[in-house]
Structures are given as C-alpha cells and as structure tokens.
Amino acid sequence: MKPILMEFPTEFYSERLHMRMPQPGDGKTVYEAINVSIEELKPxxxxxxxxxxxxxxxxxxxxxxxxFLKREDLRFLVFHKETGEFIASSGLHRINWEIPKFEIGYWIDSRHSGNGYITEAVKGISDFAFQELNANRVEIRCDARNKRSRAVPERLGFELEGVLKNDSLAEDGSQLRDTCIYAKLNK
Incomplete structure (x- = not known):
C-alpha cells in the first residue's frame, strides 16, 4: 500500500499532553517558543x-x-491537555515505510523544561509508531554531548546501539560531534 493511502489518527493524547499534526496558523505559537528558547536550542x-x-x-x-498528509514526515506539535499551551515539537522523521522505521526528534519551549513533558511526548509518539503504524524500529539520534536529550531514550528503555564518532559538524560548525543512536524494536 502506498503510504499516502494509509489511514491513522492525526492527533492523540497522553496523561498530560495533546499531540497533533501542525495546522496552518500554528506558526505564531511556534515562532514565540523558538524565540524564547533560542539559546538552549542553538547548540x-x-x-x-x-x-x-x-x-x-x-x-x-x-x-x-x-x-504529514503525504506521509513523508509526521511532525506533532505538543500542547498541554488542560491549558492548551504549546509545550514542544516532536515527531516521526526519516521514515522508511518498507521496514517500517522512524526516527523521533524533539525540542521543547524552554519555559516548560524539567517537567518530564518531552519524555511523556516521546513515549506517546513511540507508542503511536508501534501501535498505529506497525513500526518495527524507532530510533532516537542525538549529539553525544547533549545530556538532557540523551536522558530521554535512556529513561524510556531505548537501547544505545552505538556512537558514531566524528559523525557530523556541530550545528555552529565549530567542531566535529559524535552521534548516539538509540533504538527500540517491536517485539
């Protein structure tokens, strides 16, 4: 089946969060969160x-x-379920529908850091991948120096499969970085 013909939810909920497909008009909310969080996101x-x-x-x-509609990349915006406040952006990226496998990426509005929202969102999104999309593999890749980002897959039981040494340039181009590859498989 062609991925564009696949039917699956465009939104779902976890205990505290509402995750949904981006909609036209969401730019202002995301723009404000990026601007407030820019120093934390820049590295x-x-x-x-x-x-x-x-x-x-x-x-x-x-x-x-x-x-999202074309099933090429499945970004989810993350909102607080009770207040409707924007919390984070996450999603399923680098999709290979043949396997199927996905990579989860994420960033948080720094005003909401430290509350476990990203861990909750990533758990919800990985569960969505396994239950709704029949994923065989979900990966999280992150800079080895990013301790907060690494803590998320570690808390959720993803296995560190390896570290790619000198895999890419740091985002500011100043040095080579190592990339950690975490994965969870459908058992």
Missing part, C-alpha cells in the same frame, strides 16, 4: 542557527502539514 538544532521571521516559521508549519 543542537540547525533551524536555531539563524533568526527566522514569523513568515518563515509559518511556511515551515504549512510544509510540515503537507508532509
């Missing part, structure tokens, strides 16, 4: 390397919406 993420306009972020949200 790790390519999009945080240059200042983005509201229009650029809204365009990115609309592209993510389209990619």
């Amino acid at each position: 790790w993420l390519p999009f945080a390397q240059k200042e983005q306009s509201l229009g650029e972020v809204e365009a990115n949200i609309r592209e993510a919406h389209t990619q």
